Amino acid sequence: MNTTILDFTIIASSLIGCFISISLVTTSFYKSRANNYLSLSLFLLISLTFLGWYNSENEVLIFLNSIMLDFLVAVTLFTYFLIQIRHEYLKKGWYKWLYLPFFSSLIIETFLSLDANFNLFNFSFKEDSDVLIYYIKDNMSFAYNVFLIFWARYLIQWTNTISEDKRRWLLRFNLFIICIIISWLLSRIELHFLYSEYATNFLWIMLSFLSWWILYYGVFKLQIVVQKDEIHQYLVSKKTNKTEVKKKISKTTISKIINELYALMDDEELYKNPLLSRLDLATRLGTSEGYLSQIINQEINKSVIQFVNEYRIEAAKNLLHDPVFNKYSIEAIGMEAGFKSKSAFYNAFNTSLDMSPGAFRKLQKKS
Template sequence: MNKTILDFAIVASGIIGYFISISLITTSFYKSRANNYLSLSLFLLTSLTLLGRYGAGNAVLAFLNYIMLDFLVAVTLFTYFLIQIEHRYLKKKWYKWLYFPFFSSLIIEIILHLDSIFNLYNSDFAVLVFYIKDNTSFAYNLFLIFWGRNLIKNSNTISEEKRRWLLRLNFLIVCIIASWLLFILFNSEYVANFLWIIISFFSWWILYYGVFKLQIVAQKDEIHEYLASKRTNGTQTKKKINKTTVSKIITQLHILMDEEELYKNPLLSRLDLATRLGTNEGYLSQIINQELNKSVIQFVNEYRIEAAKNLLQDPVFNKYSVEAIGMEAGFKSNSAFYNTFKTSLAMSPGAFRKLQKTS
């Protein structure tokens, strides 16, 4: 019974994996050079899972398993990371040599394993060569994945949100490699099953974090770049600073929000604001409460809501998702954006956008 459930989960995840990999290269919303490599990586990982689980009884499938597609997975994932961080390595001549281990493996397997599959001639080195290639493949994947992780951490060409998503994706791949190592060391059926489950889960994780969430981050970056260009060209309309308040610190706070847009930082804290204003957290909270009759977070969220409203009612941003707009406005999560917006305007961001289109 447990084996049946496991097989069902693996096959279902395999179908999802193939579906996502095809969608990435056929759907205009997701289509990009980086996603082409992500699609190939997911296709190869899904194939490796199914081949490793069910390929032993079929000569053709066994041959596909022998040629070590995992050599190719490492390179496609590494390329995906390089494109996302716009790294100069993509233009280096030596970069193409990263594919050399896979093509070498393909040639070696054609020569040495024809006998084991098609019974053409005898080869006594097949098992030894497969053992060497299996361990080399593990080391190669480990090297490229950690190399890619280091490049992501040190990149200065991407936003912090995008860096977090890429590091999470990279971490899941590290988990797969760790499971793979356990399988090599112990060669246990339980470890093997765990490895199949992890790889199968990868398909579902890719759908949410590696594709949907990362696409939202990419949209957020596009919105941010567009707004930055408007500021550079001097076409942005500044908000009016409230000068009716008694305290100078409130006026300074409005200036920080209007000119530096501190509210767009999702990690902005009361301490950050107090530090910028040269005061302490307690006094800042007290003065905002006394003069504006609201808390610090309410004050900041009002700016975020106003920014989101401006984006949602501007036709220029109709092609962008509500989630990306909320992220650009400074909200840390979609749920925080939705709840705050609905509390403020008694409707969801999506309903507000629809209302603006019909009015």
């Protein structure tokens, strides 16, 4: 029964993975150079899952399993991360040599396969040599994946060419791959010392789950981050994303701190930081959290979070009203306005305007 469930899970996830792979390279909305490599990586991982789980005696499948597609996965994933962070390594001449381990393995296995079928070479320790070669390549492929994935993680952490939202997503994806590698290591240890396959089965489940994970985070969530970045770049180029909050209420204030607070919001747009806290604002203004809350409450009759969200909602309203941004999702607009999550955006917007962002957008389109 458990084997049947696992079979079904792997087959279903493989089908989903194939669908995602095809969609990434054929759908114009998602098609990009980075997604081409993500599609290839996912297809290779599906192939490895299939070959490892079913352990077929078919000669073609045995050959595919022997050429170590693992080497190729390491490079395609590494390339995907490099493209996402727009790293200069892609232009280096040595970069192509990263494919050398895979092609070396392919050549070696081609010779061994020809020898097995046509007995080209005749030496007494042939079987032992085949096992030794496979053992060496298997360990090298594991080490190669570890090296490239952790190298990619280091480059993502230190790059300054992407937004923080995109960096967090890429690091999350990279961590998932690291978890798969750890499962891979545990399965190898278990197989050699405990002679059981619980960790191996867990590895197949992890690889199967990767398809679903990429469907949600790699296709849907990352696309929202990309949209948010596009919106931000457009606003920076046009410099039109100034809210009207200061014009509406700054005239009624007398405190120097409050006027400095408006200046920070209008000039530096601090409200767009989803992690902005009361302590951050107090530190920038050179005062305490308690005094800042007190003076905002006294002069504006709002809490700190209400004051910040007022700016965010005004920014979101401007974006939802502008037809230029109609092609972007509401969640991406909420992120650009500074909200940490979709639920926080919807709750604040509903509280302020007594309607959802979607309803507000539809109303603007009709007017």
